[in-house]
Amino acid sequence: MNYGPLLFLGILFTLAGSWFGLVLMPNRQLGDLQPHVNTNTAAIYPQPIPGEAAQGREVYRSLGCNYCHTQQVRPDGFGSDIQRGWGKRRSVARDYIYQKPVMLGSSRTGPDLTNIGERQPSYDWHFTHLYNPQTTSKGSIMPSYAYLFDVRKIGYGGASTNALKLSGDFSPGPGFEVVPKPEAVQLVEYLRSLKSSVELPEAPLPKAE
Amino acid sequence: MSTPASPSVMSALSPRDTAESRDRRAELAEIDESTSGTVLLFFLAGMAWLLIGTLFALIASYKLHSPEFLNQYAWLTFGRIRTAHLNAVIFGFSAEVAVGVVLWLMCRLCRVPLMAQSVINAAAIFWNVGLVIGIGGILRGDTTGIEYLELPKYATPILFVAFALIAVWTIVVFRFRRERHLYVSQWYILAAVLWFPWLYSTAQLLLVLEPARGTVQAAVNWWFGHNVLGLWFTPIGLAAIYYFLPKVIGRPIHSYYLSVLGFWTLALFYNWNGFHHLVGGPFPAWMITISIVASVMMVIPVVSTAINHHFTMVGHFGKLKYSPTLRFIVFGAVSYTISSLQGVLSSVRWFSEVAHFTHHTVAHAHWGMYAFFTMTMFGSMYYILPRITQREWPSERLISLHFWCTALGIILYVVPLSYGGWLQGKAMLNATTPFLEVVQGTLPWLKIRTVSGLLLALGHVAFFANLIWLLARRFGPYRQPEPMILAGVTPAAPVGK
Structure with a gap:
């Protein structure tokens, strides 16, 4: 192998193979998937998430939540995702068509969040959990996101309506209250928007027994 | 002691010291000298990133079992500090030391001095400025959120320019080579510098600048992510092993044909491996299957390279005691075999079902990037630094x-x-085990990881201290003509028998 040009061509052609196979072909097959329109109800799925949730998605990305939480439900019979209640059906490519970037995640240090909006719709739960995960999930190794909240003195008008309901060790002390900053509200709106159990032709829901 | 044929007293004392070998050594010294400033710049910057990256790693590791540690600031949250660690050690330490080794090896093997060093020095400066901006951006929260491509888009063009310069320079050196024989290390280096810009530009285009639709992003992401390891770090690590292993023990590589087989099968199969990171994910089955097949095919290059390295070493293991380069390089070579075979296993569906989303994957990544690549780079630096600093x-x-x-x-x-x-992974598969119980079960292992991190950090500080000491001894004794020997043992005969 002393012939430079041959080496050069070999190097280029080998990578061209997977560039074609693993970049261009997936793009051809999945690159212009359209949302599904249900012919009975005229419901369209998926839909872009509304503004505040979209801002929350940026908070999610910026804090690196995707390094501990996946957003993909594996098919029934492969892993225990469905038995754990992380989704009613497996995730498919169409679920992700409006996401930039797609944050499938590669680690489940924490649970999957594909359907967290359905599994946990309560605002109170999300806010207290983000403020200090130990409030709702004793023994969790998720960090506290207290910097997404303001601790302030309760004003003359009494406690704010959006103040967190904290008790015991977690409460900020008498005369003080904890209220979410806009980032916390956005993040919770995003988490509550995560739902993907709409039936698709390629991903039917399991039949009720 | 056999009587030498030559009549001269000098050659009688040192039979291998002929006029020809003196010329060759003088030429090598001149080439080493030409790379000196540039290689040193890359090594020093790389080592600085290693120390920073190690600090980030320790913080991240400690946080994972003690989440209340330093949790009052967003920039120190696990999701950011972990990412800063990854980028500092991958694009700071590993890539920069790799470039230093690549330039030095390429000049030596082509028998060409490094030309116009100031241009390539500028590339080094660009690269580091880009990284400081980029990693600062990650800590601020500007990450792209795409694994292995987290550096924000205002930093990546700077990196790309720097990298393009490095690639062009490597190819220029190759183009002006005076040695017509192409050694196996040169194949790997050439491949690495040509593959990387292609990977990086495709990934930037389809993920950051003009994102593709939906899961195509994840596909491109892992095509890139796996290939950064497979087509950039791995070939450079192998190039270094192929050079230093025979060099230090003073005997040629076991089989030329095995190195050809190893190279072309790696080139053919490795770049198809990426989608084994997506097993069980929202993709058509053919995409996953093709990557699993290619991953299993990796047994061919891995085993042929392993046989080649091992048979070169056979009978010379005693030298591990004396040569620091050899110790690290052999550790790296053995780790390459083990971690690659373990990677093959991880790609298969039944294994992935258990291990995919767990800390097992993190361990595997460190097996490849540290036990193989980093150790190989340490070994290379032990050889190169005395030769470029004359100390x-x-x-x-x-x-x-x-x-x-x-x-x-x-x-x-x-x-x-x-x-x-x-x-x-096993605990997670059992749906009746509450998730928090799974989390609690990982704690002892995460704590052991922090202890191991402290050991690694101590090792890094020791190396850095030795390196600074070496550079500080500007008026110290010059490098001896013999190779560095450990354990205070003087070899009985001149090395090389």
Whole structure:
């Protein structure tokens, strides 16, 4: 192998193979998937998430939540995702068509969040959990996101309506209250928007027994 | 002692010291000298990133079992500090030291001095400015959120320019080569510098600048992510092993044909491996299957390279005691075999079902990037630095400390965490085990990881101290013509028999 040009061509052609196979072909097959329109109800799925949730998605990305939480439900019979209640059906490519970037995640240090909006719709739960995960999930190794909240003195008008309901060790002390900053509200709106159990032709829901 | 044929007294004392070999050594010294400033710049910057990256790693590791640690600031949250660690050690330490080794090896093997060093020095400066901006951006929260491509888009063009310069320079050196024979290390280096810009530009285009639709992004992401390891770090690591292993023990590579087989099968199969990171994900089955098949095919290059390295070493294991370069390089070569075969196993569906989303994967990544690549780069630096600075390593004790801390440290990292990750995966598969119980089960393994991280950090500090000491001894004794020998043992005969 002393012939430079041959080496050069070999190097280029080998990578061209997977560039074609693993970049261009997936793009051809999945690159212009359209949302599904249900012919009975005229419901369209998926839909872009509304503004505040979209801002929350940026908070999610910026804090690196995707390094501990996946957003993909594996098919029934492969892993225990469905038995754990992380989704009613497996995730498919169409679920992700409006996401930039797609944050499938590669680690489940924490649970999957594909359907967290359905599994946990309560605002109170999300806010207290983000403020200090130990409030709702004793023994969790998720960090506290207290910097997404303001601790302030309760004003003359009494406690704010959006103040967190904290008790015991977690409460900020008498005369003080904890209220979410806009980032916390956005993040919770995003988490509550995560739902993907709409039936698709390629991903039917399991039949009720 | 056999009587030499030559009548001269000098050659009688040193039979291998002929006029021809003196010329060759003078030429090598001149080439080494030409690369000196540039290689040193890349090495020093790389080592600075290693220390920073290690600090980030320790913080991240500690946080994972003690989440209340430093949790009052967003920039120190796990999701950011972990990412800053990854980018500092991958694009700071590993890539920069790799470039230093690449330039030095390429000049030596082509028998060409490095030309117009100031241009390539500018590339080094660009690269580091880009990284400081980029990693600062990650800590601020500007990450792209795409694994292995987190550096924000205002930093990546700077990196791309720097990298393009490095690639062009490497090819220019190759183009003006005076040695017509192409050694196996040159194949790997050439491949690495040509593959990387292609990977990086495709990924930037389809993920950051003009994102593709939906899961195509994840596909491109892992095509890139796996290939950064497979087509950039791996070939450079192998190039270094192929050079230093025979060089230090003074005997040629076992089989030319095995190295050809190893190279072309790696080129053919490795770049199709990426989608084994997506097993079980929202993709058509053909995409996953094709990557699993290619991953299993990797057995061919891995085993042929392993046989080649091992048979070159056979009968020379005693030299591990004396040569710091050889110790690290052999540790790296053995780790390459083990971690690659373990990677093959991880790609298969039944294994992935358990291990995929667990700490097992993290352990595997460190097996490849640290036990193989980083150790190989340490070994290379032990060989190169005395030759470009004309100074010998000041402290044998620090070398030993470096070796044992990093070797034992990475074993203590990888073995327990692989096992703990497997247990985590098994527990997760059982849907009746509450998730928080799974989390609690990982804690002992995560704590062991922090201990191993402390060992690694100590090793890094020892190496850095030795390096600074070496550079500080500007008026110290010049490098001796013999290779660096550990353990205070003087070899009985001149090395090379």
